[in-house]
Amino acid sequence: MLNSQYSAEGPQTLIDGLRGDESWRKGSWLGCQGQDFVCIMDLKKQKKVTWFSLGCLQDTPSWIVFPSTVTFFGSNDNVHFTPLGSVANKQTANETQTKLFDFQLQLKQSVNYRYIKVVAKNFGKLPAWHPGSGGESFIFTDEFEVK
Numbered sequence: 001m002l003n004s005q006y007s008a009e010g011p012q013t014l015i016d017g018l019r020g021d022e023s024w025r026k027g028s029w030l031g032c033q034g035q036d037f038v039c040i041m042d043l044k045k046q047k048k049v050t051w052f053s054l055g056c057l058q059d060t061p062s063w064i065v066f067p068s069t070v071t072f073f074g075s076n077d078n079v080h081f082t083p084l085g086s087v088a089n090k091q092t093a094n095e096t097q098t099k100l101f102d103f104q105l106q107l108k109q110s111v112n113y114r115y116i117k118v119v120a121k122n123f124g125k126l127p128a129w130h131p132g133s134g135g136e137s138f139i140f141t142d143e144f145e146v147k
Contacts, residue, residue, distance in 0.1 A: 006031030020142035022098040034136030037120040048110040054118050055143040059098040065137040067120035070103035074113030081117050116146050
């Protein structure tokens with residue numbers, strides 16, 4: 001569930017082609033706190049797809065941390081989803097600068113699906129070294145792409 005304070009223009013923000021930048025306070029990012037980010041894209045019909053991406057932002061001093069992993073799934077009935085692959089976060093959380101990163105997955109062969117689901121795993125509680133230690137971290141996302 002999105003945090004109402006960080007809901008941009010709603011879910012369509014993820015596919016509007018306009019990328020949020022490092023100035024997340026402008027309101028271009030979707031944010032959720034203390035939970036995984038989950039989104040399902042309906043391609044309207046079965047399509048061959050080979051590439052997936054979810055744009056994310058990290059600003060650790062502001063409690064916004066990259067997800068630990070991002071996993072993409074495919075389905076034709078929007079009920080039963082097949083995992084297509086995961087991208088692990090290799091960035092550290094203990095940096096003070098704001099960063100953007102696209103979690104991208106390229107398949108070796110195309111697959112045919114109508115629905116694509118992305119699950120970004122929340123970093124979890126902020127660590128002991130963080131001023132908000134024990135507080136729930138945010139995930140900020142913008143632009144969910146499928147090709």
